[in-house]
Amino acid sequence: MIMAEKLPVKITNSKQFERLVHLMQSNPGIARGTRTFGQNKIQNDEQWDAFATEINSFGPPNRSRKEWQRVWINYKAKTKKKISANNRNIRTTGGGPSEEQTLSALEQVIADILHTDVSVNPPGNVFGIVEMDEDEQNVEPSCSSSPNISITVPKKRQKKNIEEMKVDMLKSKTLNNSAIAQNLKKK
Known part of the structure; x- marks a missing residue:
């Protein structure tokens, strides 16, 4: 029987998250997953390579370009899910305590980058x-x-x-x- 080898779990530190969000704030097109006019996939990949190098300088864990892209996609999804849950909570009827989840400062910046306030409340x-x-x-x-x-x-x-x-x-x-x-x- 072949045993699958477990990969070590990589836990992103707070400095890396802060730097990732700052880089995405400086590059909103990349943050949203869109390319600017004239930019091709190779240039986009080169930009992510530069981001990965810079973020990796803030300590372990070290990740590749694709891994940092996945971290960003997951962080965006988590933030959107939290905003969606808050919006759903606002519209619920009935009694009971509010189940609103507060957004962290970084999550609020992500919401501003992605313009989720417009998509949630057009x-x-x-x-x-x-x-x-x-x-x-x-x-x-x-x-x-x-x-x-x-x-x-x-x-x-x-x-x-x-x-x-x-x-x-x-x-x-x-x-x-x-x-x-x-x-x-x-x-």
């Missing part, structure tokens, strides 16, 4: 709020029952800010619905 209509560029002044809602409401939404916003706007919009809809109900009672 711009567009949210509870009747139309998001516009910063240079546009106001947005008139399309609902004819509330002509006096105008909302300005900055292009880049915090999650807390959008939640407050949702609550405000729901309050205004409630007020409009109660006004309509009172008009119907009078008739």
Whole structure:
């Protein structure tokens, strides 16, 4: 019977992770797995070879270009999974404690590099709020029952800010619905 030889487990140290993320931050095209116009696979591989040499200088474990690419892909996937779980947690209904997982500083940088905030929470209509560029002044809602409401939404916003706007919009809809109900009672 042939016994398979176990390979030693390589555990990346924190300095190597920091350097990897910094290099990816400096090279967002490579970080996203896309090549810039005119760059071929050989140039991309040469860039990863340079990254591997630099990251390996921060101590063991030493890895090849392909191994560092795999580490980056796994780290991206882990971060995306955590962001997805947080997004799912926000949208769940029912009681119970929040199961939100906080992102580390490096994971937050990865989220910024990959623009996951846009993919998780894309711009567009949210509870009747139309998001516009910063240079546009106001947005008139399309609902004819509330002509006096105008909302300005900055292009880049915090999650807390959008939640407050949702609550405000729901309050205004409630007020409009109660006004309509009172008009119907009078008739």
